[in-house]
Amino acid sequence: MIVEANGVRFAYVSDEGKYTFALNDVDITIEQGEFVTILGHNGSGKSTFAKLVNALNVPTNGEILIDGMDTRDEDNLLDIRKTAGMVFQNPDNQLVATIVEEDIAFGPENLGIPREEIRERIDYALSVVHMEKYRKHAPHMLSGGQKQRIAIAGVLAMKPKIIVFDESTAMLDPKGRKDVLNIMRDLNRNEGITIILITHYMEEAVYSDRVYILDDGKVIKQGDPVDVFFDYDTIEKTGLTLPFEAKLIRDMEKTGVAIRHTLDTEELLEGICQLK
Amino acid sequence: MIKNMTIGQYFPADSFVHKLDPRTKLIITFILIIFVFLIHSLPGYISMVAFLALTIAFSKISFRLVLKSIRSIWFVIFITFILNIFFLKGEEILFEWQFIRIYREGLIKACEMAGRLVILVIISSMLTYTTSAKEITDAIEILFGPLKKLRFPVHEMALMMSIALRFIPTLLEETDRIMKAQTARGASFDTGGLISRIKGMLPILIPLFISAFKRAEDLALAMEARCYHGGDNRTRLVEYHYKFRDLIAFALTALEIVIILIAK
Ligand SMILES: Nc1ncnc2c1ncn2[C@@H]1O[C@H](COP(=O)(O)OP(=O)(O)OP(=O)(O)O)[C@@H](O)[C@H]1O
Ligand SMILES: [Mg+2]
Numbered sequence: 001m002i003v004e005a006n007g008v009r010f011a012y013v014s015d016e017g018k019y020t021f022a023l024n025d026v027d028i029t030i031e032q033g034e035f036v037t038i039l040g041h042n043g044s045g046k047s048t049f050a051k052l053v054n055a056l057n058v059p060t061n062g063e064i065l066i067d068g069m070d071t072r073d074e075d076n077l078l079d080i081r082k083t084a085g086m087v088f089q090n091p092d093n094q095l096v097a098t099i100v101e102e103d104i105a106f107g108p109e110n111l112g113i114p115r116e117e118i119r120e121r122i123d124y125a126l127s128v129v130h131m132e133k134y135r136k137h138a139p140h141m142l143s144g145g146q147k148q149r150i151a152i153a154g155v156l157a158m159k160p161k162i163i164v165f166d167e168s169t170a171m172l173d174p175k176g177r178k179d180v181l182n183i184m185r186d187l188n189r190n191e192g193i194t195i196i197l198i199t200h201y202m203e204e205a206v207y208s209d210r211v212y213i214l215d216d217g218k219v220i221k222q223g224d225p226v227d228v229f230f231d232y233d234t235i236e237k238t239g240l241t242l243p244f245e246a247k248l249i250r251d252m253e254k255t256g257v258a259i260r261h262t263l264d265t266e267e268l269l270e271g272i273c274q275l276k
Numbered sequence: 277m278i279k280n281m282t283i284g285q286y287f288p289a290d291s292f293v294h295k296l297d298p299r300t301k302l303i304i305t306f307i308l309i310i311f312v313f314l315i316h317s318l319p320g321y322i323s324m325v326a327f328l329a330l331t332i333a334f335s336k337i338s339f340r341l342v343l344k345s346i347r348s349i350w351f352v353i354f355i356t357f358i359l360n361i362f363f364l365k366g367e368e369i370l371f372e373w374q375f376i377r378i379y380r381e382g383l384i385k386a387c388e389m390a391g392r393l394v395i396l397v398i399i400s401s402m403l404t405y406t407t408s409a410k411e412i413t414d415a416i417e418i419l420f421g422p423l424k425k426l427r428f429p430v431h432e433m434a435l436m437m438s439i440a441l442r443f444i445p446t447l448l449e450e451t452d453r454i455m456k457a458q459t460a461r462g463a464s465f466d467t468g469g470l471i472s473r474i475k476g477m478l479p480i481l482i483p484l485f486i487s488a489f490k491r492a493e494d495l496a497l498a499m500e501a502r503c504y505h506g507g508d509n510r511t512r513l514v515e516y517h518y519k520f521r522d523l524i525a526f527a528l529t530a531l532e533i534v535i536i537l538i539a540k
Contacts, residue, residue, distance in 0.1 A: 054501050078503050086501040093494035098286050098409040098442050105513040107502040112509040119513075136288050140445040154502065 002162055002194050003030040003053060003084075007062035010048050022048040024217040025062070030210075032161065035188045035195045037205040037225070040214035041239045046198045049214070050166040053196065055080045067161060082111060084162040085155030089170050091147035095139045100131070100150055103139060107158040118157070125153035128191065129183055145176020152183060162194040163187065169204065181207070202229065203243035206263060213238055230261045285445060286408045292521060293335035293406045298415035300522040304529045305403045311536050312395050319539040321391060327532045328398050337405050345401035346394055353393045360386035404441070413438035414512060431507030439495070447488060454483050 005028040011019040022045045030036050040046045051057040052064050055071040067083050069076040085107075088094045097103035101122050108118045126132045129149040139147055148168055155163055165184060169177040185207040187193045197204060205211050205225050213221040213228060215238045221228050229235065229246045242250065245268050252259055260271045288294070293301075308324075315321055332342055346353070366381025404412070413434040420430045458479045468476070 051497075056497060056500060078505065081501060081503045086498075088494065088498055088501075090491075090494055092446050093491045094498035096439060096442060096495070096499060098438075099288065102408065102410040102513060106499075106504075109511050109513060110503040110505065112511050115511060115513065115515060118511065138286060138288065138445075140449075158503065 001029050001065070002032045002034075002067050003028065003196070004065040005029070005049075005052070005059075005062070006064070008049075008052065008059045008064055009061040010045075010052065010057060011060045019060075021060075022217050023052075023059075026214075026217070026219055028212060028219065028222075030162075030194060030196065032194055033188070033192050034210060035185070035197070035208045037197045037199065037208040037211045038214060039200060039202060039205065039211055039238075039240060041200055044214040044238075045217040046200075046214055047166055048217075050086065050164045050196070050198050053084050053162065053164050054086045055084075056086075078111070082158050083160055084164060085158055085160035086164045086166065087148065087151050087155055087168045089167040091144050091151060091171065092140075094151050095147060095154075098138055098140075100137050100139055100142075101126075101135045103150060104154045104157045107154055111158065121157040121159070122153075125156040128156055128187065129153045143176060144172045145179050148172065148176065148180050149183060152180070152187075156187075156191075160193065162196060164196045164198065166198045167200070169199070169201075177204075200240065202235075202240055202246070205229075205243075213240070226261050226263060229263060285404065286441075287337060287341065287405050288408070289336040289406075291334060291336040291406070293331060293337075293402070295519075295521065296406075296525055297516050297518055297522050298407050298411035299419055299516060300518065300525050301403055301407050302412065302415045302419065304525060305399055307529060307533070308399050309396060311533055312392055312399070314540070315392075315536050317539045320536045321395075323532060323535040323539065324395060327528070328395065328402070330528075331402055332398075335402065335406050337402070341405065342398060342401065345405075346397055349393070349397055353390050356393060357386045357390040360389050409438040409441035411514075412441070414514065414516065417507075418516065431510075435507075443488075443491065446491070447484065450487060451480060451484055454480050 005026055008023055008026045008028075009021055010023040011021045013019055026045075026049065028038075028049070038046055038049065048057065052059060052071065053066060055066070055077055058072050064071050066076075066080045069080050069083070071080055095103050096106050104122050104125055105118050108121055113121070122135070123132075126135060129152050131146065131149050131153060134142065134146065134150070139150055142150065151168075152163070163184075165180075169180050172180065181204060184195050184197060188195045188207070195208075197208065199205075208225055210223060211221075211225050211228050212219055213234065220238065221231060221234045229242065230249070232242075232250055235242060243263060245263050245265060248268070249259055249261060257275065259275065260267070262268050262271065308327075312324065315324060332339065361378055361382050362376065364379065364382035364385050365377075366379030368380040369377055370380050370383060371378040407415075416437065417430055417434040420428070420434075424430050463476060463479055
């Protein structure tokens with residue numbers, strides 16, 4: 001298990017000392033190489049969980065192990081952050097340097113990696129996100145999607161086993177969103193990196209092996225995307241919007257038509273064609 | 277509009293000036309800024325302009341960009357000029373109308389002050405145009421490195437500076453956006469007296485500050501997530517070595533200083 005959260009609770013403490021629990025008894029386990037999507041509406045605790053994986057937060061109760069390392073142990077801090085990289089929502093607020101390659105070097109520099117190796121890692125990271133041409137560019141001249149790809153490269157240069165994407169596509173245009181999603185899939189399939197995708201767009205779960213649905217700080221449903229998405233009652237409760245394919249199938253079933261559950265447009269089309 | 281401001285921006289290119297060691301550029305900039313105030317003669321100014329023209333020519337930075345840097349502070353230059361021309365008294369009156377008297381000395385002084393400002397702007401923008409924030413920071417960190425022994429937070433100061441430079445374009449863009457949004461709501465920024473203009477700035481400044489704080493918070497988190505833990509055990513992507521071209525730059529600077537001192 002690369003991520004193992006056992007009975008995790010997390011409380012934000014206000015200035016008056018009041019506790020508000022953003023996560024309540026959350027158990028999430030993720031295997032090396034999995035692509036897992038965590039869905040939930042605003043304020044359901046998704047970002048809070050993301051920060052636990054990266055040891056930016058530590059659990060109030062319970063424990064979370066990253067590749068076997070306990071996030072509560074200060075000595076593990078750098079190793080955990082190296083293992084579990086994180087890409088945030090706003091592309092402008094996570095780039096530190098004025099030149100693409102310098103930004104990508106930031107993580108490895110912090111880790112004290114020798115210069116030659118940093119260069120190799122920059123080459124590698126840029127090629128994975130298809131941004132080789134932009135090595136010497138200034139990030140503020142790039143599009144939102146390109147900036148996010150640089151942010152991904154910056155994480156890749158630390159050679160992580162896990163990358164957490166906390167709504168990293170939310171501020172992008174459709175093209176940028178698609179590019180970034182495709183890169184996530186490639187990272188997962190070709191580089192063997194465990195992906196934790198946090199989003200409130202259900203359709204972004206297309207590439208995932210498993211989905212978790214968070215609601216008010218609790219995991220209310222977990223499993224194969226098709227099984228989870230077609231549990232209409234649960235989805236309705238969370239206020240999430242079903243992807244088009246699932247919505248169509250649901251509406252057809254309401255009128256009494258039986259059709260195979262799928263999230264793939266082609267398969268859905270085939271299913272419809274086979275209807276009498 | 278405001279987002280076209282170019283001060284503090286970096287324009288990558290493959291040129292002699294770009295390739296100079298950032299320490300060289302930083303030191304030369306510092307020396308030139310001091311010596312600008314020691315120029316008191318026309319030949320001195322001419323040699324300085326020639327020196328800058330040479331720098332611009334060997335930097336592949338377009339002249340238009342240099343003009344732009346001046347344009348962004350033209351108001352300051354203009355005020356300096358006006359103050360000097362109207363308020364400096366001398367002996368020889370060039371122009372007189374009602375209570376306005378312009379003296380020869382005032383005119384010369386005004387031109388000199390405005391000229392100095394222009395030169396200072398060009399010097400400092402040539403540094404930032406041709407040197408990335410990272411290079412400037414690295415150079416500061418290395419040059420001031422010895423102060424670390426005195427517990428002076430050299431690394432932190434250098435990082436702060438580079439982040440400030442990194443966010444200038446982002447915040448300018450944001451200012452532009454906020455101004456447009458407020459204009460669309462009926463705000464106006466360029467009418468009325470001084471007081472109402474200052475008041476008019478508030479609807480821009482307040483959202484700008486709020487967003488800047490949000491950005492700072494996000495950035496701190498992102499840096500932590502990327503294993504930032506202060507300056508200890510950090511490596512640097514680029515290693516700096518003085519090259520022959522740095523020697524040339526220093527030699528030319530020395531020549532310029534000598535000219536300024538002689539022409540005094
Ligand atoms: N710094 C904080 N201080 C206090 N409460 C917070 C803080 N951050 C989040 N919360 C609260 O914790 C809960 C979960 O927040 P979290 O940011 O994890 O949600 P989220 O699922 O990421 O939402 P979003 O979709 O808006 O990003 C919310 O009720 C929120 O108000
Ligand atoms: Mg969030």
